[in-house]
Amino acid sequence: NDGYKLWLDYQPIEESQLKSEVGSLLDGVYFFGENPTFEAIKNELDLASKSMLGKAPIYSKERLQNTKLWIGTRDQLSQVLSLDQQAEIKALGEDGYWRGTVELDGKSFYAIVGNQPVGTLYGVYNWLNSIQSNTFDKSTELVDAPKIKLRMLNHWDNLDRTVERGYAGFSIWDWHRLPGYIDPRYIDYARANASIGINAVSLTNVNANALIMTTDFMKKAKALADVFRPYGIKVFLTARFSAPIQLEGLKTADPLDPEVIAFWKKKADEIYSFIPDFGGFLVKANSEGQPGPHEYGRNHAEGANMLADALAPHGGVLIWRAFVYSHEDEVDRHMQANNEFEPLDGKFKDNVIIQIKNGAIDFQPREPFHPLYGAINETNVGMEFQITQEYLGQATNLVYLAPMWEEVLKSKTYKPSANSTVGSILEGKETGQKMTLIAGVSNIGTDRNWTGHLFAQSNWFAFGKMAWNPEVTSEEIAEEWTKLTFGQDSEVVSKVGEILLESHETAVDYMTPLGLHHIMGRSHHYGPGPWVMGGRADWTAPYYHQADSLGIGFDRTADGSGALTQYAPEIVEKWSDPNQIPEKFLLWFHHLPWDYQLKDGNTLWEGIAYHYDRGVKEVRQMQQTWASLESKIDPEEFDHVRQLLEIQEEEAEWWRNSCLLYFQTFSKRPFPADIEQPEGDLEYYKSLRFPNAPGI
Ligand code: BDP
Incomplete structure (x- = not known):
């Protein structure tokens, strides 16, 4: 097994009551009506049935005779559902679904019903998932609906197929052969996303290339949108703020300039002529050298609203990122997003969402939640997580990210109300915000197994599940993913679960314990670099760890940079x-x-040393746990993970040795006697160079 099939590999089911029950349902499947999404469902049922049961489903032409399984929308089934059932389903909203048994004329039918075809598709995936994980029970009714409206992957894919911060090969978008050639992989990508509820993708890097706004590229994007549509997935593109200058030779990209306004309106109209359900634009502006409204003395709201106005007639959404900081600004980088966005609260158009990273610095192994959550309450806000492991061991480290995301989502903000959490804000419970969003920076590439590390599939999976329901636990998701990936064996489920659930704390231990951050290698962020100096202050490591002969850490209290004061008084x-x-x-x-x-x-000092040392030991524990499963895991998968864990062990030692030897030059204290003594020479670690580190 090379991992290509992800969590959709539909393992054969052994002879059992489950097998005969599912087999009998699939012997009589009736679709109420026809549409492209139902074709996608048929395709999935064919794949699943052949693989799990060894036979193709039988589709019936008539809804009563020889029929066992009904598939349709609420409207289509209105004649056979009770009024109560219909009301219950309607309340679930656009993407919700219901599945359960319906009695008619003394016969019972199993029904999977969405309000829209895509809800039905989600219901079918959920049903197949329950079969694979052996939890299907025909007699229980099940309803579900997402708590977040836009559940979105952000690809940081460039038009030349390199991927910024990508560690799983090249971009899966083959721009050169699009629109003529539809790689079958696009369909598998759409299936995987739909199966976990992802319903939007931004195809291109936030460090945007204006070329994506040319007619040729719009046609290519259209081809992808056509593939994704039956799976309920909308396409977004990243807009480069200076595109009017680059593409049309205008003198300015000033958002208040009539020609600039006309340019974007024309572009939006053109995109919608190709992709009628186009999602909208995602924009990084005035951040890390990207062009934006500040060049013209305009603020973020003026920039965002101009683009939002161009999209509005078509129902499009403008997503504007809050990841902004400037080195000209002397203020702690931690504070800059709040400084720029709080004064603009309430000034953004209704179809604008401000996309805020989980923390104020940058996708560190662990960050406290971003202080903008709860601070702007008259503006739509959305989450940006990073699924790709830029700062978390990239392609070689096994780190399950769901516990980190869960920690952020459950964080109490105390603003705007006493019980607010990041999750409740995102769900729109605090402000009534309707257009809700959770985005994740994709970890997908052309590697056969999509994500480089087999276990990184769990992060794609967990992201979808948490975006659908921010209240779900990382533990529940870990169990589900493990069963779908490695099967039902209880030892496998519990041991893989242990590995997954401890892996994030482990990485934090050997990388950045006790709140340390941004001490990775320069620019590629691969491995440790607590000594990185030179250039912009906020791109050096000492800016963040502030180690000196007296101590270590960044004073962000009121006596220090003051960043802490951006949080609620309780915090x-x-x-x-x-x-x-x-x-x-x-x-x-x-x-x-x-x-x-x-x-x-x-x-x-001792605590720091113990954390680093524990991190290394925890990796060795993961290796042992994995080794104990050898007889129960597919050999190819087993060996892939075994090799990567070996690299992870070396890298954990590298982190520990480098950081402890470096920090010791300030602390001037011995290492605790009961840790493995960091060996080697600091100068050696400092001399290591990785000119071809991936993903920059
Ligand atoms: C940082 C990455 C950089 C991205 C930037 C962003 O190092 O490559 O362009 O974030 O989010 O994490 O815009």
Whole structure:
């Protein structure tokens, strides 16, 4: 098994009651009506049935005779569903579905019903999933509906097929052969996304290339949109703010200039002529050198609203990123997004969403939630997670990210109300926001298994599940993914679950424990680089760790940079006190002496050393756990993960040795005697260069 089939590999079912029950349902499938989404469902049922049961489904032409399984929409089934059932389904909204048994004239039928065809598709995937994980029970009714409207992948794919921060090969979009050639992989991609509820994709890098707005590329994007449509997936593109200058030779890209306004309106009209259900634009502006409204003395709202107006007549959405910071600004980078966006709250058009990263710095192994959550409440906000592991071991480290996302989603913001959490804000519960969004930076590429590391598939999977329901736990998702990927064996399920659930804390331990951050290698972010100096201050490591002879950590309290004061008073009060702040965020907000006493009685210096050392030991534990499953895992998959875990062990040691030897030059203290003594020479670690590190 090379992993290509992802969680949709539909393992054969052993002889059992489940097998005969499912077999009998698939012997009489009736579709209420025809449409492209139902064709997609048929395709999935064919694949699943052949693989799980060894036979093709039988489709009946008549809804009563020889029929067991009904598939359709609420409208289509209105004559056979009770009024109560119809009301229940209607309440689920556009993407919701119901599945259960319906009695008619003394016969019972199993029905999968969505309000729209795409809801039916989600219901079918959920049903197939319950069969694979052996939880299908015909007598229980099941309803489900997403809590977030736009569940979106952001590809950082360039038009030359390189992928920014991509670690799984090249871009799966073969722009050169599009629109004429439809790679079958596009369909498998759409199936995988639909099966976990993802319903939007932005195809191109946020560091955008204006060429995507040319007619030729629009035709290529249209070809992809046509493939994705039956699967309920909308296409978005990244818009480069300077496109009017680059493509049309205008003198300016000023958002208030009539010619600029006309340019974008014309572009939007043209895109919609190719893709009538086009999602909209995703924009990175005035960040890391990208063009934007600031060049013309305009603010983010003026820039975003101009593009939003161009999309509005077509029902499009403008997603504007809050990832902004400038090195001319002397202020702590942590504070810059709030400084720029809080004054603009309420000034954005209704079809604008501000897409905010989970934390204020940049997808670190662990970050406290971004202080913009709860701070702007008259503007639509959406989440940006990073599925690709830019700062989390890239393609070689096994790190299940769902616990990190769960931690952020469950964080209490105390704003706008006492019980607000990041998740409740995103769901629109706090402000009544209707257009809700959770986006994730994709980890997909041309590698046969899509994600480079087999276990990185779990992150794509978990992202979809959490975007659908931000209240689900990482533990539930881990179990589901494991069963779908490796089967039902209880030892496998529990041991893989252990590996998954401990992997994030493990990575934090050997990379950035106790709130340390941004100490990775320069620009490629591969491996440790706590010594990285030179150039922009906020691109150096000492800017973030602030180690000196007295101690370590970034003082962001009111006495320091003041970034902490951007949070709600409840948080400010607690986190300002090093004894009350959760230790996982200690050095994120405090500069503390090397002998500062931690909760377990160790000094800060000892604590740092123990965390790094534990991280390495935890990786070895993961190796052992994996090794114990050898007889139960497909040999190809087993060996793939075994080899990568070996690399991960070496990299964890590299992290530990580098960081501890480096920080020791400031702390001037010995390592605790009971840790594995960091070996090697700091100069050696500093001299390592990785000119071809991927994904830059
Ligand atoms: C950082 C990446 C950079 C991205 C940037 C962004 O290092 O490649 O362009 O974020 O999100 O994480 O715009």
